[in-house]
Amino acid sequence: MYNNGNLASSEFWYEIDHLCHSLRLHMVNPSGWLTSRVMREKDDSLHAVNSIEQVVRGVVKSISAVEMPEIHVPKVMLYRVGCDDNNDCNGSDDRKLGSNGSEMAVVSLATRSSARRFALLMNTLAHAHALINTNTFSTRRAIYYAEVGRYGNQSSLDRSVEDAARLLRVPQRVLHFTTTGKGLAAGALCYTTREGTTFNLEETQNGVLLPECISGLSGITSDAHFILVVEKDATFQTLLDEQFHVKYGPLIMITGKGYPDVSTRLFVNCLHNHLGLPVLALTDADPYGIHIAAVYKFGSQVRPEAGLCVESLVWLGVLPEEIEELCMPPQSLLPLTSKDRTKLHSLAHHPHLSSNSRWMKQIEILQYSGHKAEIQSLTHISPDFLTTIYLPTKISRGNWIV
Secondary structure, three states: OOOOOOOOOHHHHHHHHHHHHHHHHOOOOHHHHHHHHHHHHHHHHHHHHHHHHHHHHHHHHHHHOOOOOEEEEEOOOOOOOOOOOOOOOOOOHHHHOOOOOOOEEEEEOOOHHHHHHHHHHHHHHHHHHHHHHOOOOEEHHHHHHHOHHHHOOHHHHHHHHHHHHHHHOOOHHHHOEEOOOOOEEEEOOEEEOOOOOEEEHHHOOOOEEOOOOHHHOEEEEOOOOOEEEEOOHHHHHHHHHOOHHHHOOOOEEEEOOOOOOHHHHHHHHHHHHHHOOOEEEEOOEOHHHHHHHHHHHHOOOOOOOOOOOOOOOEEEEOOOOHHHHOOOOHHHOEEOOHHHHHHHHHHHOOOOHHHOHHHHHHHHHHHHHOEEEOHHHHHHOOOOHHHHHHHHHHHHOOOOEO
């Protein structure tokens, strides 16, 4: 199956070009995507400002009438019509709410815990209102340190921001709250941040930390053929050290250093849509590698939000079915733990994975074999097997899971 030698030729690019062609058949004007998204987020921000003011007027009206003010916060994330990116959210919001409001959390001054939640929510809405009106952004961490006495801990602020997003039915980024990302990127990519700093990622040796404000990017240019999302930083650095992005490029490499944070997922989604590039995922052949690939492709079940996944992503490997096929030596394999088996059981009931026979096959192989393998396990075959044989051959043959 795997051949040695340089495959960066017409054979290597055939499957990638075919994947690009298939992708672009389903994309409308990818180069204009960033402009349309900025316009949409401005509209969503205006909606958020109007909604915040409406909430405040309702609270003032209740207090003036000597009534207990109440705020009804959806228990699940609901999006208003028109806020979607690639149909990630739909217009059937009201169908998710029971007619008796059973899926709403009532936040009021009735109890001490509810009163604290009420006060923090109002304070968070005030921050969002000010940020949007001044067209500025702030990390949640910065807000926490500025008001550590009020929020008490970072988790309280995070929950309050989540309350605000659910209340207003918009993604958190629309409220101009950002997070300090942990992800790195490298390869054939240039962009300018909201602050006006231009980055040329071809010049980096260890990767560039992803920008905090993804929606503020401009001047995004690239001649890359695809985006390679890498699970681990160690593997990302290995690919950089061995110049994989140059020898088999041009391409863009991104790592979320394990489970990707919001900034990393937004960045991948942004590049995919703006540049019209396919996304390939490289993860471990274990339960968490499967889950990480699924999060990039289908989004998070815990926190579904528009613009945080790439449905056309393909899972390149390492696939559990390849463990035996590659004849990996026993010392390179790890036994499944009880935690791994619990994770596999959860993945088998994932709404997207359970209906996909190829993804389910990988889960079943791990369950049956009782062992797993990391990307680094390939070094037991040969030190440079990953970069000179495994990845080039897999890509040239289109041997991935959709």
